[in-house]
Amino acid sequence: ATPTAIMVGTGRAAHLGILVKGAEVLEGSKKITTVVFDKTGTLTRGQMRLTGIAVDATSESEVLQRAAAVESASEHPVAAAITAAARDRGLELPEVTGFGNVAGHGVRAEVNGTAVHVGRRELFDRERLHLPDQLARHASDGEAQGRTSVYAGWDGQVRGVLSVADTLKDEAVEVVRRLHGMGLEAAMITGDNRQTAETVASEAGIDRVLAEVLPADKATEVRRLQAEGRAVAMVGDGVNDAPALVQADLGIAIGTGTDVAIESSDITLMSGQLDGVVHAIQLSRRTLRTIY
Ligand code: ADP
Ligand code: MG
Numbered sequence: 001a002t003p004t005a006i007m008v009g010t011g012r013a014a015h016l017g018i019l020v021k022g023a024e025v026l027e028g029s030k031k032i033t034t035v036v037f038d039k040t041g042t043l044t045r046g047q048m049r050l051t052g053i054a055v056d057a058t059s060e061s062e063v064l065q066r067a068a069a070v071e072s073a074s075e076h077p078v079a080a081a082i083t084a085a086a087r088d089r090g091l092e093l094p095e096v097t098g099f100g101n102v103a104g105h106g107v108r109a110e111v112n113g114t115a116v117h118v119g120r121r122e123l124f125d126r127e128r129l130h131l132p133d134q135l136a137r138h139a140s141d142g143e144a145q146g147r148t149s150v151y152a153g154w155d156g157q158v159r160g161v162l163s164v165a166d167t168l169k170d171e172a173v174e175v176v177r178r179l180h181g182m183g184l185e186a187a188m189i190t191g192d193n194r195q196t197a198e199t200v201a202s203e204a205g206i207d208r209v210l211a212e213v214l215p216a217d218k219a220t221e222v223r224r225l226q227a228e229g230r231a232v233a234m235v236g237d238g239v240n241d242a243p244a245l246v247q248a249d250l251g252i253a254i255g256t257g258t259d260v261a262i263e264s265s266d267i268t269l270m271s272g273q274l275d276g277v278v279h280a281i282q283l284s285r286r287t288l289r290t291i292y
Contacts, residue, residue: 013267013283016279018267018268018269018279019268019270020267021265021266025266026287032249032281033229033230033231034185034231034233035233035281036189036210036225036232036233036235037186037235038218038241039192039200040077040166040192041077041237041254042241042274043172043188043206043274044172044200045168045169047077047166048077048080048081049085049164050082050084051142051163051164051165052163053160053162054134054138055135055160056134056135056157056158056159057159060160061089063162064082064086065093066154066159067150067162068093069093069094069095070096070099070108070109071083071107072093073107074101074107094112096111097109098110102119102123103214104191104215104216105119105120106119115154117151118151119151120150120192121151129154131151135161146165147164148163148193149161149193149196150164168200168204171275175277176204178278182278182282184281185208186204186205186207186208187209187210188200188201188204188208189210189218189222189244190211190213191214191215192211196211198211218241218244219243222234222244222247226249233252233277234248234251234252236253236261239261241264242260242264245264245265246264250267250281251265251266251267252268252269252280253265253268253269254268255268255270255271256272257272267280
């Protein structure tokens with residue numbers, strides 16, 4: 001490889017708002033076959049909002065109040081949606097004690113001495129909290145529309161299901177279409193439930209869905225794709241994505257994402273827009289053609 005050719009490549013990259021960490025990075029991308037996108041904050045805007053609450057015997061405001069009290073200690077986009085909704089309704093949030101994160105599943109804390117869990121369905125199976133049929137039905141209906149179901153429960157029962165929605169980034173569909181046009185396969189990886197993931201992926205035109213992947217397993221999933229003969233570009237923004245960004249043949253971080261993701265990547269898209277993924281791969285192809 002001639003250093004001059006690589007310089008040209010990275011120079012063009014900077015012009016497009018694509019920060020390439022080192023010259024050798026573009027060489028590594030030569031045989032990319034598959035682009036894996038994280039869902040929340042990468043394919044979607046990552047700004048979730050509450051779209052509905054289903055309850056059984058408890059009032060909506062009590063469910064929202066307790067869930068928001070617990071979520072006020074969390075940084076997850078789901079937590080932001082729930083605390084914002086409680087604020088909009090003018091609910092006072094009680095103090096919580098003993099807050100804890102259950103990685104990839106949700107959160108828990110004591111509210112007025114009662115243990116309250118908030119998170120995905122598996123958390124309640126694990127804690128043996130009963131889920132009433134009516135609430136389970138409401139959850140599946142929302143998931144079929146691409147919403148994420150957040151269950152809230154205490155004293156042995158799930159008390160409510162809060163549906164939260166995110167929106168695809170404006171350019172997502174076009175970017176996936178262009179990647180397909182370049183002969184690449186597009187996949188999505190998420191900790192979210194399968195139904196929600198499938199709906200969001202199909203809106204974006206994505207072929208392959210890796211859902212319900214625990215944070216610690218994202219890198220393993222990338223390794224598995226590689227073991228099947230694929231060369232993987234991983235696009236992500238979260239702390240959770242960092243090991244997968246390192247594992248991928250080309251790690252691409254969203255510039256508006258977390259520092260850890262940026263540090264773990266080969267390339268950073270400064271604007272946070274997904275168009276940069278297409279540019280980065282085109283650029284690497286062009287650079288390689290100049291070199292070899
Ligand atoms: P992702 O960022 O892909 O959604 P995570 O591993 O962060 O993946 O979370 C997986 C799932 O766990 C989320 O989709 C959500 O259903 C649930 N979850 C995680 N954190 C929280 C939280 N603070 N409150 C409620 N649910 C949560
Ligand atoms: Mg994310």
